[in-house]
Amino acid sequence: MNTQSDNTPETTGVNVPGYSRSSTQPFFWSVRRELWENRSIYVAPLIVAAVVLFGSLVGSFHLPGRRRLAMLLDPAHRRAAIEMPYDIAAMIIILTAFVIGVFYCLDALYGERRERSILFWKSLPVSDLTTVLSKATIPLVILPLTIFLIIVATQFSMMLISSAALMPSGLAGTTWTNFNLFQQSLILLYSLIVIALWHAPIYGWALLISGWARRATFLWAVLPLLAIGVLEKLAFDTSHFLSMLKYRVFGAGDTAFAFRPQHGVAIDSLLQLTPGRFLATPGLWLGLAFAAAFVVIAVRQRRYRGPL
Amino acid sequence: MPQPAIQTERTVAETMITIEARGLRKAFGTTVALDGIDLHIEEGRILGLVGPNGAGKTTALNAILGLTSYQGELKVLERDPWTQRDELMQDVSFIADVAVLPRWIRVTQLLDYVAGVHPRFNRAKAESFLAKTTIKRTSKVRELSKGMVAQLHLALVMAIDAKLLVLDEPTLGLDILYRKQFYDSLLNDYFDQNRTIVVTTHQVEEVQDVLTDLMFINRGRIVLQCSMEEFDSRYVEVMVNPEHVTAARALKPIHERPVFGRSVLLFDHVNRDQLAVYGEVRRPSIADLFVAVMSNNTTAPPPLPSQAPAPEITK
Numbered sequence: 001m002n003t004q005s006d007n008t009p010e011t012t013g014v015n016v017p018g019y020s021r022s023s024t025q026p027f028f029w030s031v032r033r034e035l036w037e038n039r040s041i042y043v044a045p046l047i048v049a050a051v052v053l054f055g056s057l058v059g060s061f062h063l064p065g066r067r068r069l070a071m072l073l074d075p076a077h078r079r080a081a082i083e084m085p086y087d088i089a090a091m092i093i094i095l096t097a098f099v100i101g102v103f104y105c106l107d108a109l110y111g112e113r114r115e116r117s118i119l120f121w122k123s124l125p126v127s128d129l130t131t132v133l134s135k136a137t138i139p140l141v142i143l144p145l146t147i148f149l150i151i152v153a154t155q156f157s158m159m160l161i162s163s164a165a166l167m168p169s170g171l172a173g174t175t176w177t178n179f180n181l182f183q184q185s186l187i188l189l190y191s192l193i194v195i196a197l198w199h200a201p202i203y204g205w206a207l208l209i210s211g212w213a214r215r216a217t218f219l220w221a222v223l224p225l226l227a228i229g230v231l232e233k234l235a236f237d238t239s240h241f242l243s244m245l246k247y248r249v250f251g252a253g254d255t256a257f258a259f260r261p262q263h264g265v266a267i268d269s270l271l272q273l274t275p276g277r278f279l280a281t282p283g284l285w286l287g288l289a290f291a292a293a294f295v296v297i298a299v300r301q302r303r304y305r306g307p308l
Numbered sequence: 309m310p311q312p313a314i315q316t317e318r319t320v321a322e323t324m325i326t327i328e329a330r331g332l333r334k335a336f337g338t339t340v341a342l343d344g345i346d347l348h349i350e351e352g353r354i355l356g357l358v359g360p361n362g363a364g365k366t367t368a369l370n371a372i373l374g375l376t377s378y379q380g381e382l383k384v385l386e387r388d389p390w391t392q393r394d395e396l397m398q399d400v401s402f403i404a405d406v407a408v409l410p411r412w413i414r415v416t417q418l419l420d421y422v423a424g425v426h427p428r429f430n431r432a433k434a435e436s437f438l439a440k441t442t443i444k445r446t447s448k449v450r451e452l453s454k455g456m457v458a459q460l461h462l463a464l465v466m467a468i469d470a471k472l473l474v475l476d477e478p479t480l481g482l483d484i485l486y487r488k489q490f491y492d493s494l495l496n497d498y499f500d501q502n503r504t505i506v507v508t509t510h511q512v513e514e515v516q517d518v519l520t521d522l523m524f525i526n527r528g529r530i531v532l533q534c535s536m537e538e539f540d541s542r543y544v545e546v547m548v549n550p551e552h553v554t555a556a557r558a559l560k561p562i563h564e565r566p567v568f569g570r571s572v573l574l575f576d577h578v579n580r581d582q583l584a585v586y587g588e589v590r591r592p593s594i595a596d597l598f599v600a601v602m603s604n605n606t607t608a609p610p611p612l613p614s615q616a617p618a619p620e621i622t623k
Contacts (some may be wrong), residue, residue, distance in 0.1 A: 125427070126397075
């Protein structure tokens with residue numbers, strides 16, 4: 001099998017059929033690799049969606065009675081009442097994705113060091129930058145897209161369930177007139193983008209810790225932040241740091257949406273989306289700057305750190 | 309001290325230099341792992357790096373592979389491994405030990421991935437190597453035996469058209485059959501004059517006939533380096549008959565060990581015919597020379613037991 005001795009090494013691998021010289025896509029394959037390893041990225045939201053559907057199936061026995069009551073309300077409140085289960089379903093799945101994303105990031109650069117497979121990954125021509133970016137893509141792009149599809153499919157299934165339950169009482173049409181799936185999907189897509197951008201520094205921080213810590217990545221990611229908050233409270237009797245953390249987790253909604261006070265958190269009009277105001281929020285850009293810095297440090301960590 | 313370069317029998321002008329290091333140094337805190345090493349390894353060589361645990365072998369390999377930073381000059385295939393690891397890895401393959409393949413991955417996924425990221429990977433070749441084994445494509449690495457994982461990794465590496473292959477204890481924990489197969493495959497199906505192999509192992513007996521060059525390393529320094537031709541011509545072992553022991557000792561053996569009540573003396577640069585009169589003359593094993601060199605090395609740790617480590621395979 002000494003074909004190489006006839007050719008110069010430069011030309012073998014290019015001309016010999018079977019070599020994939022021109023078509024390597026390290027980034028694409030690195031992302032796929034993450035999905036092979038972490039099937040929870042799509043399995044967990046699917047399980048939650050199945051639970052939600054089961055719940056709405058059970059709840060559909062009481063649906064005709066509740067819908068009759070809802071129909072007595074004024075149009076705006078009626079709409080809000082009918083929409084609520086769909087919003088709750090979306091929120092539960094979004095929350096699941098957040099938890100998955102954080103725990104994924106905490107393990108992303110730690111697991112490969114713990115099981116020593118980092119030595120194998122590093123023996124391939126894939127840069128540390130490509131590797132870390134492919135891992136950051138999971139919570140920032142792949143997870144939001146995945147749950148977008150899952151949520152829309154779940155909500156559509158819930159509409160079918162409610163229509164079937166309401167069919168005998170002749171109220172089936174009220175679901176479709178009060179819940180506009182297409183418009184809600186646009187609102188959902190916008191929300192997921194907002195959340196991903198807002199939470200980027202959280203994922204970046206988790207990646208950094210997973211590339212740095214030698215054990216207990218979750219504790220290293222959380223305890224120092226809590227310690228700073230407690231110290232501040234004890235030393236100055238203020239809680240700016242803790243409220244900053246709270247703002248980072250929950251603060252996106254206030255600028256990205258125009259809530260109507262009388263309707264609570266229900267968003268049922270595209271007019272309520274305020275991307276301009278969101279993009280003008282200093283907190284967004286500050287967060288993204290931190291996220292970028294954390295990723296840069298994580299790339300450096302990957303270069304310096306070996307197996308544990 | 310300046311290290312003599314490993315010389316091939318004829319130094320051809322166009323011979324590529326695979327690894328060139330000058331004053332390679334690495335310290336972890338106050339522990340010096342590499343204490344100024346010079347390397348000059350040409351293509352087409354198979355270098356065995358032998359040393360006690362903690363001698364700096366793995367650190368040297370890690371520096372060559374761009375896995376650790378270092379002081380001094382180092383060029384691997386004319387690149388700086390620390391800053392150009394991903395480029396370098398197009399031409400370098402590496403087997404650390406059998407445990408580094410990710411345990412969760414499936415065989416097919418592994419092939420897909422390497423084909424997707426490595427421009428010099430020939431998937432068909434890897435498939436044909438795998439066809440000779442009992443490894444199922446749908447298996448996960450965690451379901452394979454240690455030997456099968458080694459076969460799988462070897463199949464991947466042999467399908468990569470690399471110029472340098474680095475093996476760090478590649479046969480650790482494998483049984484005799486796999487170990488034998490491992491080196492046989494490498495020599496018969498992989499190695500040629502355009503490739504270079506650097507291997508570290510404690511099982512020196514099984515690589516003795518594989519190597520073209522030998523290097524002993526201890527406490528971060530090179531304590532011996534020679535080609536295997538040089539090894540064969542320089543070192544002679546004599547099982548001295550009891551009545552000749554005193555006379556033989558006068559020729560200044562570098563090491564002496566008792567075997568079954570007789571003395572085995574190891575000589576460096578002593579005429580073979582001169583020694584033949586004292587007893588049976590034979591080729592020393594690398595392990596025997598290693599023990600001799602290590603116990604003469606004044607900076608070495610307390611001398612190893614006078615008996616050489618038992619070879620795994622008795623030839």
